[in-house]
Amino acid sequence: MAKARVEDWIDQEDIEPKDLISADLLKVFANLAGFPSDGLGFEATKTALTSALEAFMWARLEQEALHPESAENKALDAAAQDASQLYDKLLLLQDYSGLEKRVEASIRSNPNLYEFDDGKTLRDLISTRRNIFRAYRELLVDLQVCLENTSNRQPKRHVIEDPDNGAVIELETDEEYAARMKTWRARSKERALPKDHALREFLRSLAPYWEANSPHPFTEGMYFKEANQTVSQLVDAVEIIMLVASPNTTRQQIVTAIRDVRSSLS
Structure with missing residues (x-):
């Protein structure tokens, strides 16, 4: 099986998701899941598993980059204040005779303006000669309000x-x-990420392919006292991948994450 782990992948930009999946690991995973273990079906399984590991990695990065709510509020306040100040400074340009006209000419002659998907640019956001930034300033007001509303204290x-x-x-x-x-408490809880966020995102990515191609249900299974664990092909298959991607992930964590994801998808 592959020796690379998601943790190594995060630290080394040249490691690709597919590097985590050896041929042996993929075959074991496919057999547990009941997926084809050769031909085009095998390649499709590798693609689906690679995408799920990508989702796992990005969710891990997202979790590690999560800032305290107080820091988020501070960043939102700073952005809202900057939007307000830019509104005032653009409005101030009207106090200088002919200045807006010259700025307009500069904008209309600039060949390198950013284009939106519909082809529009800054030229389409300004008017002519005087008060040219009226629409732009109103957008700044909207931005300021939305930033302030996002803050949660x-x-x-x-x-x-x-x-x-x-x-x-x-x-x-x-x-x-x-x-x-x-x-306030509900919004604060909503922004937080669960400890198993990365595992949940792996499962959400894998779910459509599993449900479309596996003869086994997308479920955590039932607990059997004799085995002292749940019996589930999905849990077995995910556990094999997590042994490589994130060895500290326990079987019980996988069971819990599957239950939560299944509940959110139903």
């Missing part, structure tokens, strides 16, 4: 201080505050 109580006696006045009920807290 723990809610604080809506209160004001009575100017006469300094007493704190509640501006919302306990139920309203609890509802905002519930929304």
Whole structure:
């Protein structure tokens, strides 16, 4: 079987997903899954397995790159602030006589503007002679609002201080505050990735090919006390791959991940 692992692949850019799959490993996997073990079907299985390992690798990278929510909020705030400042600076150009006209001429004569899929460029986002960046500025407002809405901070109580006696006045009920807290917690949980994120993405990628070509169900199977484990061809096949790709992955983790993925796909 192949000696390369996903961890090595992450560290070395020249390692390809297919390098993790030896001919022997692929044959064992195909036999466990009930896939063809020769000819074009064998190549199709290798392609599907390679794609699943790619999904595993990218999910592992995504998980390792996940920042704390506080850091994400800080980055979103900075981007929103920059969008707001660019809005103001573009608006300020109107205070300089003839300047927008010259900027417009520069844009219209630039042969190297970025093209969208429909062929449009910055030329299509500006108007003529004066207030040329009106539409562009409105896009910046939309961007700023969306960035701010993406930020997710723990809610604080809506209160004001009575100017006469300094007493704190509640501006919302306990139920309203609890509802905002519930929304914050749900959004915070949604952005987090489960510990088995990479394994789940491997399974999601593999599922369509497995269900279309394997005689065995895409399931974690049933637990048999005599064997002290679940009996499932899918678990067996994935376990063989994880021994190479991620040796620390346990059979129980595979069982749990299959159950969760199957539930999300149904």
